[in-house]
Amino acid sequence: MAKQPHYGTTAKVLHWLVVALLIVQYPLGKLMPHLHHGMTPGDAMTFHISFGITILAVMVLRFIWRITNPVAPARSLPAWQQLLSEAVHWLLYALMLATTMTGWIFASERGWSISLFFTARLPTLPIEGSLLARSIGNWHGTMEWALLLVIGAHVAAAMAHTFIFRDRIMQRMLPEKPMAVRTRNLKPEVVAMKPAQQSRAG
Numbered sequence: 001m002a003k004q005p006h007y008g009t010t011a012k013v014l015h016w017l018v019v020a021l022l023i024v025q026y027p028l029g030k031l032m033p034h035l036h037h038g039m040t041p042g043d044a045m046t047f048h049i050s051f052g053i054t055i056l057a058v059m060v061l062r063f064i065w066r067i068t069n070p071v072a073p074a075r076s077l078p079a080w081q082q083l084l085s086e087a088v089h090w091l092l093y094a095l096m097l098a099t100t101m102t103g104w105i106f107a108s109e110r111g112w113s114i115s116l117f118f119t120a121r122l123p124t125l126p127i128e129g130s131l132l133a134r135s136i137g138n139w140h141g142t143m144e145w146a147l148l149l150v151i152g153a154h155v156a157a158a159m160a161h162t163f164i165f166r167d168r169i170m171q172r173m174l175p176e177k178p179m180a181v182r183t184r185n186l187k188p189e190v191v192a193m194k195p196a197q198q199s200r201a202g
Helices: 009-030 043-068 079-109 131-137 140-165 188-201
Strands: none
Touching (some): 009 043, 009 140, 079 131, 079 140
16 A cells, blocks of 8 residues: 555544543542552542543544555655654553553453543443453553653654754644635735736836
């Protein structure tokens, strides 16, 4: 499958939707009470798990879209930066999926009954009381910190390309600006008269 030169609207919307969800999710994680086996999850936990499941769903959609609509690295980048960019992107996918899945396992192993934003009950995995599931679920916090570190490196690279290298790499993930903005709102006769006026002045 041939790779596209630019990210499309769908890829951009999914990207920034995940960014917005993560901006909400990380502070929610800090509001969690002390966790212990047999506890009843409160409102903060319900929101945290709900956002986590939402991120998981969006990431699955984004992963499928990325596979079916691959985008080539920017040609202006050196080969090593293209390779590093691809590696970081796939690492972000892996860490986000691992973080959300370990969180789901964490809640399921404790037998928590969680609703999706207090509306519909979320399914739990059939692993309550499993020692293996508990061991995997305990990696949730580690995955969160690993994901945050890689996100920080990703953002730092984007800022470097924007303000230091000024190579417009960041533009690949930003909304495209219309090319005909300046003439679209002008009256037809005004646009038509401009060449004539310029030729007289010459």
